[in-house]
Amino acid sequence: MTARTTLSALGVAALLALPLLAPAAATAQVAAPQVGNVELKQPLPYPYDEAIDNAAVNAQVDAALAKAKKEHKRVLLDFGGNWCGDCRVLAGLVELPQVHSFLDKNYVMVTVDVGRYTKNMDVPARFGVPKFKGVPTVLVVEADGTLVNGDASFDLTDARHMDPQAVVDWLAKWAPPSKTASR
Helix, strand or coil: CCHHHHHHHHHHHHHHHHHHHCCHHHCCCCCCCCCCCCCCCCCCCCCCCCCCCHHHHHHHHHHHHHHHHHHCCEEEEEEECCCCHHHHHHHHHHHCHHHHHHHHHHEEEEEEECCCCCCCCHHHHHCCCCCCCCCCEEEEECCCCCECCHHHHHCCCCHHHCCHHHHHHHHHHCCCCCCCCCC
16 A cells, blocks of 8 residues: 555545534534425515615614523524515525424524615624625524624525425524523
8 A cells, every 4th residue: 555545545534524523503403393395385475574774674683682682592684685586485484384483493583675785784794794695695693693604694595496404404503502401
């Protein structure tokens, strides 16, 4: 066996071990509801309030942070527009009873209309995301305002082409860890 072969074998072994070294936030901490490959109710919802002004949006976010602190949850900020098919697919999944119940248990959710990236862009900037790669952009934030999902906030921008269960699993991945009884 040559040094090159040994190095190659060690390289493969190291690559195979990488998932074990992934940060804790990247793996689901709570079980996702099972939705399988569901058919969403048609027509898909229009989840974003296009008439709400910026001050009201910021007030909603502030109220969500306060509620999350009180209820020991995270805030899920869904940025998008009613023109966006991927945003509407995400909204359709959120309307499924088992998903809605899961989100309500783990998050305080706020939907924010960004128009065509021309409205309410100061809100994601508050959490260190000044520019989007697409919508929906979903920020998961601790009650103290700390962004939890960083670059992963753009993972659902192709929601319409994703398996519904994969979207729900993504939402579960960022839920706060479940509390275990200690005695």
